[in-house]
Structure formats: structure tokens, C-alpha cells
Amino acid sequence: MKLKKGIPVIDQGDRLGFWGGKFGGNFVPETLKKPIEDLEIQFNKLKNDKSFIKERDRHFKNWIGTPTRFIKLNNLTNHIGGAQIWSKVVSDANGGAHKIYNATVHCLLAKRSGKKVIIGDTGAGYAGKMLSMAAKKFGLKCKIFMGAKDIKRQQPNVKAMKKNDAEVIPVYSGSQTLVDAVSECMRFWVANCDTTAMCVGSTVGPAIFVRICGWSTSQISRELKVQLVNEFGEVPKKLKLYNCVGGGSSSFGFWNEFMDYNKKQVEFIGVEAGGPSKSKRHAAPLTYGSKIGILHGAAQYVNQNSDGQIEETESISAGLDYPGISPLHCFLKDTKRARYTAASDEEALKAYQIVTKYEDLRPSLEPSHAFSVAIKEAKKLSKDTIVIINSCGDAYKDRGILEKKLGKKYVKSN
Amino acid sequence: MLNPISLAFRKAKNEERPALLTYTVAGDSSKKQSLDILKAISNYADILEVGIPHNTPVADGGQIQTSAYRAIENGIKMNDIFKIVSDFKKSKNSKPVIFMGYYNMIFQYGENNFLNKCKKSGVNGLIVVDLPWPENKIFSEKCKKNSINFIQLLSPTTSNKRLKSIAKDSHDMIYYISMLSTTGGKLKVSPKKILANYNKIKKISPKKNCVIGFGITEETISNFKKTDGLVVGSQICKEITRSLNNRQNPVINVSKMVNKLKEKIS
Numbered sequence: 001m002k003l004k005k006g007i008p009v010i011d012q013g014d015r016l017g018f019w020g021g022k023f024g025g026n027f028v029p030e031t032l033k034k035p036i037e038d039l040e041i042q043f044n045k046l047k048n049d050k051s052f053i054k055e056r057d058r059h060f061k062n063w064i065g066t067p068t069r070f071i072k073l074n075n076l077t078n079h080i081g082g083a084q085i086w087s088k089v090v091s092d093a094n095g096g097a098h099k100i101y102n103a104t105v106h107c108l109l110a111k112r113s114g115k116k117v118i119i120g121d122t123g124a125g126y127a128g129k130m131l132s133m134a135a136k137k138f139g140l141k142c143k144i145f146m147g148a149k150d151i152k153r154q155q156p157n158v159k160a161m162k163k164n165d166a167e168v169i170p171v172y173s174g175s176q177t178l179v180d181a182v183s184e185c186m187r188f189w190v191a192n193c194d195t196t197a198m199c200v201g202s203t204v205g206p207a208i209f210v211r212i213c214g215w216s217t218s219q220i221s222r223e224l225k226v227q228l229v230n231e232f233g234e235v236p237k238k239l240k241l242y243n244c245v246g247g248g249s250s251s252f253g254f255w256n257e258f259m260d261y262n263k264k265q266v267e268f269i270g271v272e273a274g275g276p277s278k279s280k281r282h283a284a285p286l287t288y289g290s291k292i293g294i295l296h297g298a299a300q301y302v303n304q305n306s307d308g309q310i311e312e313t314e315s316i317s318a319g320l321d322y323p324g325i326s327p328l329h330c331f332l333k334d335t336k337r338a339r340y341t342a343a344s345d346e347e348a349l350k351a352y353q354i355v356t357k358y359e360d361l362r363p364s365l366e367p368s369h370a371f372s373v374a375i376k377e378a379k380k381l382s383k384d385t386i387v388i389i390n391s392c393g394d395a396y397k398d399r400g401i402l403e404k405k406l407g408k409k410y411v412k413s414n
Numbered sequence: 415m416l417n418p419i420s421l422a423f424r425k426a427k428n429e430e431r432p433a434l435l436t437y438t439v440a441g442d443s444s445k446k447q448s449l450d451i452l453k454a455i456s457n458y459a460d461i462l463e464v465g466i467p468h469n470t471p472v473a474d475g476g477q478i479q480t481s482a483y484r485a486i487e488n489g490i491k492m493n494d495i496f497k498i499v500s501d502f503k504k505s506k507n508s509k510p511v512i513f514m515g516y517y518n519m520i521f522q523y524g525e526n527n528f529l530n531k532c533k534k535s536g537v538n539g540l541i542v543v544d545l546p547w548p549e550n551k552i553f554s555e556k557c558k559k560n561s562i563n564f565i566q567l568l569s570p571t572t573s574n575k576r577l578k579s580i581a582k583d584s585h586d587m588i589y590y591i592s593m594l595s596t597t598g599g600k601l602k603v604s605p606k607k608i609l610a611n612y613n614k615i616k617k618i619s620p621k622k623n624c625v626i627g628f629g630i631t632e633e634t635i636s637n638f639k640k641t642d643g644l645v646v647g648s649q650i651c652k653e654i655t656r657s658l659n660n661r662q663n664p665v666i667n668v669s670k671m672v673n674k675l676k677e678k679i680s
Contacts, residue, residue: 016549026546027549028472028544028546029472029473029546029569030546030567030569030571030591031591032571033546034572034573034576180470183471187473187596190473190594190596191595194594293518294516294517294518294521297472304522306522307522307523308468308518308522309468309469
């Protein structure tokens with residue numbers, strides 16, 4: 001299995017949509033073949049269409065707000081005493097997380113194809129919140145599928161979706177989290193694909209959704225590359241990019257533009273959710289060697305039992321609480337381009353405390369996983385090493401959990 | 415020699431009625447009860463679809479999900495499912511069996527192992543909901559070599575060009591999904607329209623037995639008397655749930671229902 005140079009990773013799949021011959025694909029009911037094919041034709045055409053890219057960039061710039069900040073975390077760097085620690089503050093983006101890029105692109109595609117309704121899944125609620133924002137902006141009706149357990153633990157985002165006139169549909173089946181929300185959303189699409197567009201909230205699902213999402217979030221690394229050159233005059237010789245990985249949309253977008261660099265120069269570190277340290281359950285299929293299986297239309301490493309039933313996950317972070325992982329990350333793991341590890345719930349919370357103690361930055365529980373590993377590793381690295389953590393979400397949505405786990409002083413009033 | 419599935423269609427044709435296909439989930443609500451249900455309804459049904467329960471079914475509505483979760487909750491495993499089929503096949507009034515499930519269950523068992531086991535336990539056909547054409551080409555060939563019918567699905571969104579290719583690669587039986595819906599949806603398309611699509615398929619592929627599924631219930635089934643076969647699934651699963659909730663015997667209630675369904679198309 002080999003990663004090709006000079007070709008975007010999203011375009012390295014084969015005719016049937018498999019990366020490396022075995023990850024991804026289109027394991028979908030017959031009914032969805034046609035709408036998926038239509039979307040493929042549309043996207044393949046538009047991703048090279050200058051006027052479409054111009055339109056995308058205009059909305060990214062004026063509405064989402066690009067570029068998001070690239071800042072040095074001086075206090076944290078001094079406290080840790082190793083590598084230079086920086087952060088790409090993607091939570092600056094309109095809505096407070098990277099999910100806005102994919103949501104915007106899906107709404108633009110839906111508009112162009114004449115669809116009036118767009119549906120989407122959500123775990124932490126960001127994908128849903130952003131889709132509801134974008135749908136409102138572009139005049140589409142919006143339905144969001146969300147696990148009942150997630151609705152309880154991510155109330156601020158639920159309120160935001162409702163404020164944007166989206167219908168939030170609670171999903172009570174299975175573990176009542178993201179995995180069930182995605183299933184229910186796909187089922188709704190099966191029954192309504194003639195009138196409705198579907199947005200999959202991460203780089204998961206049938207191959208076309210993986211590609212559209214990866215293409216959209218790559219905005220993050222496009223910005224970062226420019227910012228690095230502005231700051232250092234070049235892409236640094238020792239660069240390490242840390243990102244949390246749930247479905248894998250923010251990490252893929254954070255890395256994409258650096259794919260062709262030697263990994264000794266630009267290393268990618270993906271941090272999965274290890275779950276509570278005392279629990280056997282986790283959401284880290286790459287770290288803990290889960291087997292390949294099929295989930296939501298794509299072959300991927302996925303937590304499952306020997307029969308092939310998908311296993312329940314457990315993580316403090318709703319956004320990472322998913323048993324599978326993007327086929328793109330399976331591909332990056334097996335080609336050894338990226339390295340994957342996990343942080344537990346407790347480690348993520350501790351990292352959140354450290355970051356908020358030293359910096360004016362409030363990473364949500366998802367990027368706190370990445371901060372945890374980055375802080376640990378930065379200690380042992382030389383001062384000329386540049387460590388960057390993608391702070392891809394803001395902790396506002398986690399205030400309930402943070403207050404419960406850490407006490408009131410960790411929750412700011414806004 | 416005709417394979418058992420084609421033979422079942424011929425028998426129904428001789429009686430000038432569509433074949434009646436039922437769908438129940440293996441292990442719902444227990445191994446024994448699902449076997450008893452199969453035995454009881456095979457007095458009336460012509461072909462029995464046996465669902466392999468999966469916990470992330472992307473094409474099934476509430477009724478079948480409930481049945482599947484119930485079976486999984488009760489600890490059903492792949493090997494138990496094979497055992498249910500082989501026990502059923504030993505019973506005196508057994509009928510052809512078609513497995514219906516999601517590809518991950520087959521993938522984890524190993525395609526070859528799975529087909530061997532199917533053959534040994536007497537499975538006659540296979541419907542894999544999320545392994546569409548052309549992705550299923552290699553696997554459906556393997557099925558053919560093992561004398562197992564791989565049943566291709568067609569839907570209202572299938573283009574004519576695609577329809578022709580799929581029909582060409584299908585074995586003795588084709589399954590037409592009546593409408594855009596998960597299983598258990600209410601029939602939202604007129605029977606006339608469904609029959610027009612059905613006739614289109616028959617015209618392209620006159621020799622293959624084509625069944626219609628999704629939205630077929632006691633209320634709608636008599637609209638489709640002039641077809642090769644009809645599948646009823648969600649309504650049966652719903653009846654099992656209803657019986658359990660009312661502390662009644664699902665075996666008796668379901669077999670009554672299937673008897674009625676048969677009468678409506680006879």
C-alpha cells in the first residue's frame with residue numbers, strides 16, 4: 001500500500017472508491033447508488049470549476065472568516081520547557097469549529113442541484129450546528145439527527161440548532177450516540193433521496209462523502225502553510241502536527257497540504273479517544289488495533305465483536321465517540337504517513353486544565369485529547385521543534401461536563 | 415434440475431398466484447421461538463427470508479430494527495443462525511430459505527466460510543442489503559459456484575442502463591424495492607406505478623422471477639396478484655412485537671397472519 005505524491009489523497013481511491021484497495025468504498029443499499037453517483041458527478045466537476053472555487057472562497061472568507069489564527073502559546077511553552085508549542089485556532093471559525101467548512105460546501109452543492117432540504121448527523125453537535133447555520137444562510141430546510149444521549153450532554157449546540165430553525169430529531173436506537181445518528185440519517189436519506197441532500201458530518205460514510213469533507217476541511221492546512229511561511233520564512237524543518245481524531249475530518253484537513261513532505265520533517269500525530277481510564281470501552285480503533293469492517297457504507301478499522309456487530313464506544317467527548325474512523329486515516333496509518341495514539345478522558349481533562357491555566361484559549365474536550373499528547377511529547381523535544389495543535393473546537397459546548405468534572409471555576413460565564 | 419427457489423416460484427405459478435415470501439429475524443425473540451415461527455409459517459409461505467440481525471442496519475425501519483435488537487440482546491450469534499436454518503430444514507414441511515443481511519456479518523465470517531456454512535445448513539439464497547452491483551460481482555459469482563442464489567436488488571432510482579446490467583448479472587430471482595423507503599414504510603406510491611416498473615423489469619428479464627418488497631402488508635398485498643412473488647417483512651416483525659407486548663404467543667399470531675396473507679393472493 002502506497003501513498004502517491006502529487007495527487008490529492010481524496011483522489012487516490014480506485015474506481016470503486018477504495019483507498020489502498022481496501023478502505024472506503026460504497027456499501028450502500030441499491031436505492032442510494034443513483035443519488036451517490038449524481039453527487040460524485042457534480043463534485044468531480046465542481047471541484048475543478050474556477051467559479052465554484054471562487055464562490056467557496058468568498059463564503060469561507062466573508063462568512064466563515066479565514067484565516068483562523070495561528071498563535072504561539074508562550075506561557076505553555078515556557079511551562080513545559082521543550083519544543084515550541086503553537087496552536088491553529090480553528091475554533092475562531094464562524095460557529096466555533098471546523099465543521100463549518102464541510103457544512104458550507106454541502107449546502108453549496110445542494111443549492112446547485114436544486115435540493116430544498118438538507119439533512120445531517122451530529123455527535124458533539126458541531127456538525128449539526130454548522131449545518132443549521134449554513135442551511136439558514138443558503139435558504140435550505142434543515143433536519144439534524146442526533147443521539148438522545150448526545151442531546152443531553154451537548155445542550156448549548158442543540159439550542160443553537162433550534163435557533164437556526166433546524167429540526168433536531170432525537171435518535172433512541174442503540175447507544176443513542178453518533179453512530180446511531182449517522183445510521184438514522186442514512187435511513188432518512190434512503191427514503192427521501194429524491195428531494196433531500198445529505199451531509200455526512202465527518203470524513204466517513206460512502207466514498208463521496210469522505211472526499212467532499214476532506215476537500216472542505218483542507219482549508220485549515222492551506223491557511224496554515226501560508227502562516228508558517230509568514231512566521232518562519234519556510235515550512236519548519238521539524239514540524240509536528242497534533243490533532244484529535246474521531247471521524248477524522250479536522251485532522252485530515254489540518255494535514256492535507258503537508259502530505260507530500262517527508263514525515264521526518266512534517267510528522268502527523270492523530271489522537272483518538274481512549275475513553276475512561278478504568279473502562280475497557282474506547283473510541284480508538286486505530287490505536288487499539290480494531291479489525292477492518294464495514295460501517296456506514298465504508299470499509300474501515302472499526303470496534304466490533306467477532307460476529308461483526310458494531311461495539312458501543314465510550315468517551316467524555318461526544319465528537320470523538322464513534323466506533324469507526326475515516327478510510328483516509330486507515331490509509332494514512334497503513335502507509336505509515338501518520339502516527340496514531342490515544343488519550344483517556346482523564347488525560348484530556350487534565351490537558352484542558354493546563355491549557356486554560358496558562359493560555360487564553362479554551363479548547364473543547366476533543367482537541368484537549370490532542371493537547372494531552374502534545375504536551376507530554378513536547379517536553380522531550382528540542383527547542384527548534386515546532387509543535388502545533390489544532391484547537392478545532394471551543395469548550396463552550398462542554399460547560400456542563402466541565403462544571404461537573406472540574407467545578408465551577410473552569411467554566412467561564414459567556 | 416430446478417433449484418428449490420425456482421421450483422417454489424413454479425409451484426405458485428401453477429396455482430396462478432404470486433409466491434409468498436416472508437421475512438423474520440433469526441433469533442427473534444429467542445432461538446427456539448424463531449425456529450418455531452419458521453416451522454409454523456412454512457405451512458403457508460413459499461419462500462422464507464431469514465434476517466441476520468445487525469446492530470447498525472442502514473436500510474431497516476423501526477419494526478425490523480426492534481426485532482434485530484431483540485435477537486442480538488438475547489445473544490444470537492452467527493453460528494446459532496446457521497443452526498436455526500439447519501434445524502428448520504430437517505423439519506417435514508420445510509421451504510427454501512434466503513438469508514438477508516448486511517455485508518459486515520459475511521465479511522467477518524469470511525466469504526468462503528460463510529458460503530460453506532450456508533451450503534451445509536441448507537440456505538438457498540442470499541440478499542446482501544449493502545453490497546450493490548457492481549461491488550457484488552465477485553461475491554455473487556462465488557455464490558453461483560456454490561449453488562446459492564445471489565439475489566440482486568433493484569429500486570425506483572435504478573437507471574435503465576443499470577437495470578439491464580444488473581439483470582444480466584442476476585441469478586434466478588430479482589428483488590424490486592417498491593419505493594424510496596426503509597423497510598416498514600407505508601406504501602407511498604400507487605400500486606399502478608409499482609406494477610409499471612415491475613413490468614419494465616419483466617420485459618427486460620422475462621425469465622427471472624421478480625418479487626416486490628417494501629410496503630407489502632395485509633392491506634396492500636391484493637393489489638399485486640399478478641406478479642411472480644411478494645415479500646412481507648415488517649408487518650410480521652410488528653406482529654411479533656405486538657404479541658410479546660400482549661403476552662400472547664407470537665408463533666400462533668404470526669402463522670395466522672401469514673395464512674391470511676396467502677388467502678389474499680390465492
